[in-house]
Amino acid sequence: MSVADLARYELAVPRALPEACQLLAARVASGEPTLLCAGGTDLLVELGMAPPLGAGARPPLCVDLSRLPELGGVERVDRDGPRIRIGAGVSYLALGRHALVEGALPLLARMSHDIGGPTIQARGTLGGNLATGSPAADGVAALAAHDATVVLTSVRGERRVPFAGFQTGYKRSVRQADEIITAFELEPLAPGSPWCWRKVGARQAQAISKVAFAAVAELEGGRARRFGAAMASMAPVTATLPATRALVLGTPLAGLDGEALDRAVAADTSPIDDIRSTRAYRAHAARALARGFLRELGAAV
Amino acid sequence: MSSSEVRREHVGRSVGRVDGAAKVTGRALYVDDLPARPGELHGAAVRSPVARGLLRSIELDPAFDWSDVTVVRAEDVPDNVVALLVDDQPVLARTRVNHAYEPVVLLACADRGKLERAVAAVRLELEPEPAVLELEAALAAETVISGPDNVQSRYLITKGAADVEAEDRVAASRAAIERALAGCEVVVSGRYSCHHQEHLYLEPNGMVAWWDADGLHATGSIQCPYYVQKGLCRGLRLPAERVHVTQAVTGGGFGGKEEYPTMLALHAALLAQKSGRPVRMVYGRREDIEATTKRHPAVCEVTTGCDRDGTLRVLSLRALYDAGAYVTLTPVVLSRGVLHAGGVYAWRDARIEGLSLATNTPPSGAFRGFGAPQTLWAIERHVDRVARELGRDPAELKRQNLLRVGDSTPTGQVLRGSVGLAECVTAALEASGYRDKRAAPPRVVGRKARGIGCSVVLHGAGFTGSGERRLQGKVAVDLRPGGRLCIRTASTDIGQGTETVFAQIVADAAGVGLADVDFATPCTTHVPDSGPTVASRTVMVVGSIVERAAQKVAARVRAEQAAAGGSFAAAGDRLLAREGAVSALEQYEPPGWVAWDDARYKGDAYPAFAFACDVAEVEVDLDTFEVRVVGFWCAADVGRAVNPVMCKGQLEGGALQAIGWALTEEVVWRDGRILNPRLTNYIVPTALDAPPFETFLVEAPFEHGPGGGAKGIGELPMDGGAPAVAAAIEHATGLVLDGLPLTPERLLAASLARGEVKP
Numbered sequence A: 001m002s003v004a005d006l007a008r009y010e011l012a013v014p015r016a017l018p019e020a021c022q023l024l025a026a027r028v029a030s031g032e033p034t035l036l037c038a039g040g041t042d043l044l045v046e047l048g049m050a051p052p053l054g055a056g057a058r059p060p061l062c063v064d065l066s067r068l069p070e071l072g073g074v075e076r077v078d079r080d081g082p083r084i085r086i087g088a089g090v091s092y093l094a095l096g097r098h099a100l101v102e103g104a105l106p107l108l109a110r111m112s113h114d115i116g117g118p119t120i121q122a123r124g125t126l127g128g129n130l131a132t133g134s135p136a137a138d139g140v141a142a143l144a145a146h147d148a149t150v151v152l153t154s155v156r157g158e159r160r161v162p163f164a165g166f167q168t169g170y171k172r173s174v175r176q177a178d179e180i181i182t183a184f185e186l187e188p189l190a191p192g193s194p195w196c197w198r199k200v201g202a203r204q205a206q207a208i209s210k211v212a213f214a215a216v217a218e219l220e221g222g223r224a225r226r227f228g229a230a231m232a233s234m235a236p237v238t239a240t241l242p243a244t245r246a247l248v249l250g251t252p253l254a255g256l257d258g259e260a261l262d263r264a265v266a267a268d269t270s271p272i273d274d275i276r277s278t279r280a281y282r283a284h285a286a287r288a289l290a291r292g293f294l295r296e297l298g299a300a301v
Numbered sequence B: 001m002s003s004s005e006v007r008r009e010h011v012g013r014s015v016g017r018v019d020g021a022a023k024v025t026g027r028a029l030y031v032d033d034l035p036a037r038p039g040e041l042h043g044a045a046v047r048s049p050v051a052r053g054l055l056r057s058i059e060l061d062p063a064f065d066w067s068d069v070t071v072v073r074a075e076d077v078p079d080n081v082v083a084l085l086v087d088d089q090p091v092l093a094r095t096r097v098n099h100a101y102e103p104v105v106l107l108a109c110a111d112r113g114k115l116e117r118a119v120a121a122v123r124l125e126l127e128p129e130p131a132v133l134e135l136e137a138a139l140a141a142e143t144v145i146s147g148p149d150n151v152q153s154r155y156l157i158t159k160g161a162a163d164v165e166a167e168d169r170v171a172a173s174r175a176a177i178e179r180a181l182a183g184c185e186v187v188v189s190g191r192y193s194c195h196h197q198e199h200l201y202l203e204p205n206g207m208v209a210w211w212d213a214d215g216l217h218a219t220g221s222i223q224c225p226y227y228v229q230k231g232l233c234r235g236l237r238l239p240a241e242r243v244h245v246t247q248a249v250t251g252g253g254f255g256g257k258e259e260y261p262t263m264l265a266l267h268a269a270l271l272a273q274k275s276g277r278p279v280r281m282v283y284g285r286r287e288d289i290e291a292t293t294k295r296h297p298a299v300c301e302v303t304t305g306c307d308r309d310g311t312l313r314v315l316s317l318r319a320l321y322d323a324g325a326y327v328t329l330t331p332v333v334l335s336r337g338v339l340h341a342g343g344v345y346a347w348r349d350a351r352i353e354g355l356s357l358a359t360n361t362p363p364s365g366a367f368r369g370f371g372a373p374q375t376l377w378a379i380e381r382h383v384d385r386v387a388r389e390l391g392r393d394p395a396e397l398k399r400q401n402l403l404r405v406g407d408s409t410p411t412g413q414v415l416r417g418s419v420g421l422a423e424c425v426t427a428a429l430e431a432s433g434y435r436d437k438r439a440a441p442p443r444v445v446g447r448k449a450r451g452i453g454c455s456v457v458l459h460g461a462g463f464t465g466s467g468e469r470r471l472q473g474k475v476a477v478d479l480r481p482g483g484r485l486c487i488r489t490a491s492t493d494i495g496q497g498t499e500t501v502f503a504q505i506v507a508d509a510a511g512v513g514l515a516d517v518d519f520a521t522p523c524t525t526h527v528p529d530s531g532p533t534v535a536s537r538t539v540m541v542v543g544s545i546v547e548r549a550a551q552k553v554a555a556r557v558r559a560e561q562a563a564a565g566g567s568f569a570a571a572g573d574r575l576l577a578r579e580g581a582v583s584a585l586e587q588y589e590p591p592g593w594v595a596w597d598d599a600r601y602k603g604d605a606y607p608a609f610a611f612a613c614d615v616a617e618v619e620v621d622l623d624t625f626e627v628r629v630v631g632f633w634c635a636a637d638v639g640r641a642v643n644p645v646m647c648k649g650q651l652e653g654g655a656l657q658a659i660g661w662a663l664t665e666e667v668v669w670r671d672g673r674i675l676n677p678r679l680t681n682y683i684v685p686t687a688l689d690a691p692p693f694e695t696f697l698v699e700a701p702f703e704h705g706p707g708g709g710a711k712g713i714g715e716l717p718m719d720g721g722a723p724a725v726a727a728a729i730e731h732a733t734g735l736v737l738d739g740l741p742l743t744p745e746r747l748l749a750a751s752l753a754r755g756e757v758k759p
């Protein structure tokens, strides 16, 4: 998209969440084309690749979410125990620098530095990352490893969806068209606990993940009492690795078998050949990364 | 005045770029920044979706409103040829298409949105035919798309035992080299391949064309204004005086704006002619990647013979280059490829054969290195292999066999001087700690293994053989009021710094300040034909006549000063008042000793070679096979560095481009179409991927080079990066890869093949 194309879109800039929800509800009800825009880093790419609008076609309305105060902020909240609430509109740049995130969600902070490059980090948001629904989304893999709760808001009110129940298929989710993702709630990681963020891309910046691996663990008595892990670009949706998690949680670390781990990872993923990498490479890297983290936890794999 | 009398105040100093301020402040106008001319239209091309086929018809959707859209078809082209070496490429396809993205119809419209819809409203009825998409298929010639066997050009270089006189030189020299190989103590064979590379200059191709009483004007992002003029004259049947081609500020070229802009200028000019309006065509990234040229993929089969002590004796090399669908500049690229195929080694007997083959991919074209990186990749990887066979360190084996003054290249060119090879090797190996790092087993920390590797390369400066003599490149230096001097040349600054280094050369030659030198906008109407901005010839060849022209003009002013006094400026103004114009036009003449036999490919291929030793250190992740270049050392014999910082900038930028070619850049094809025509998936290195560079300038002056001996170095840094990185990966992992690119996926496959990791 260039400046010359701006005339092809109408823009609405709501200043508060209720206003945004009402506008969205009305647009959805009328069936008129509507786009939500947070950082715009996915949206503008999509629009740039979209076919040209037909002559005389109604220009879509672009609703700018970037000024909604309700989508900002990082704070501690209490919801069945301590949680950290991250606004869906917080940029990666802010996330990566936030003391609370660095201290209690170090994986998220680290991940934020790996997204795209500085310009993308300055604009991109976790809300956009999740709403786009790409299986390659790094932020989503990080959220999934923490079993984040997704908070959705619409004129009908607010609802909370556990991550495991959010994605329903390739670029599909339980989010209704009139719902705005407002925040994520994550359980902090016990201080000093091991975690792993590994983005395997074709270069050091501006690379969509061939594979990304996110994992957190809390250990006690030779076992993992908490183990959350996820992978990007390994399945049609973010891979939440249920078999791997069950294996790790159910086995004393010292007794963990490398082959069994490989099998669990394989069962949890369905990598493909595409423009960025190969099925074989992804399968290999996924195994190797999982083994690497479990070695850090003390498993002899 | 001989060059030794020149006082050097500017040459050899890293003065700031004369075009720098305008570029960083946005004052410099690239083609898309040029203000729209009244009534200007946007132009677009409708391109073939298939790699090969018969064009049955072109239908304009009758439901679309074509009233304000200009349509140009092949029939509208006065002479439907893009003039280069051979007249095989049409401006617009007429009856058949030979590659995907080949232009078929041109459209222009004032409204860009409507133009996009108009492109979608053109229906090409094509009957697809079997296409030849790879070198191997072209060679097998089961489908023939060019000549009797798809072979488009060939060269044969023979030396020593292979240099036989016979009716069938190809066969006789082959038999002779095989006999020579049979007599060697150690014979080693290998096959080395390399792939397309996209230039990915920052600024895509772009052109604005318009017509007026003076004829046709075309202004664009170009390297070679006179190539564009020649193409416009031919395609539109115009005399040169009616065609005015101007270079806009250009954001990079790397060869990608050498021949392609001629096509684009023809398109814009045709639309402008038919519509009667100015037409602007600026490619988006996607179209630029899809439709324009790429580096030639190549396969080299190499067999060498040497003594047990490592003395290299006999070279037999066959290089196959994928030309793409039209000849364009391929024979010249292939020529440079075979001329560099012997590398930096003193072969006693050599037979080098080169073939270019036609395929149905977009034409391969000029790209920094111009054919040499392909054969140098092969010979450097091969000498590494010989070292492995002999149990020797590759760098030591290379050093043992380096060309020296008095040695001869495969064309029989005796090196007369300016050979700083050994110094380069010593400097790069020492600075990098190569020997110590190589002596111990590769360092493995955690799951990361480090390795180091080296390559040694050369690059001929200027056109090959008799090229410069034929070309007769010219420049002018004019005296301007106030004692200023203005350089008029068709050698363009495309980001590499021509304006700055020419100003330095002129300032010293004339004894004036840098601020007193101007650089005229390259326009065919106002500047003489200096030859194209290619082939590492700008500084060494054109710079040498710039120097002479400046000396001549300055001498006239100094004579006036001596006769009647006053400052340089006052004397200059008196001269101007008296004579109206004071100018020196100089024409390049190669050194008298340069002798070249085009028929037998023998003699002095280049007046001078630049040399380099590259050392790469890599870290390979043994889990993911990701490769990071963690150190890169380059020592280059540049003759004389006119501007050391810019010279190092060229060497380091070129090395990074070579690292990209080696590790990540890959054009992915399906059915002749490109699957990754975007910045997000055609992977060039970013700043974070750039290793720390340590670059050393070795100065073995070339007696005929300007500024006290400068040689051309524009392409040299593209030559050695890939083999150095491959050698380093081999050291780190034991994996021997002979095909580019060295992606993690390919390293994994190689590791699987060795049974090191399980599938």
Ligand SMILES: Cc1cc2nc3c(=O)[nH]c(=O)nc-3n(C[C@H](O)[C@H](O)[C@H](O)COP(=O)(O)OP(=O)(O)OC[C@H]3O[C@@H](n4cnc5c(N)ncnc54)[C@H](O)[C@@H]3O)c2cc1C
Pocket (backbone or CB within 6 Å): A035, A036, A037, A038, A039, A040, A041, A042, A043, A044, A045, A065, A071, A088, A089, A114, A115, A116, A117, A120, A123, A124, A125, A126, A127, A128, A129, A130, A131, A132, A136, A137, A138, A139, A179, A180, A181, A182, A206, A207, A208, A209
């Ligand atoms: C050069 C480049 C590099 C990139 N690198 C990476 C990378 O390394 N890793 C990675 O994961 N991604 C990467 N991306 C993709 C992108 O930056 C991320 O997905 C980012 O998180 C998107 O956030 P955004 O705010 O910009 O989304 P937007 O583009 O504003 O929105 C994306 C989509 O989400 C919807 N949306 C946005 N916010 C909400 C919300 N609160 N509620 C409901 N719907 C919403 C929009 O309607 C739109 O459909 C890259 C993109 C580019 C252009």
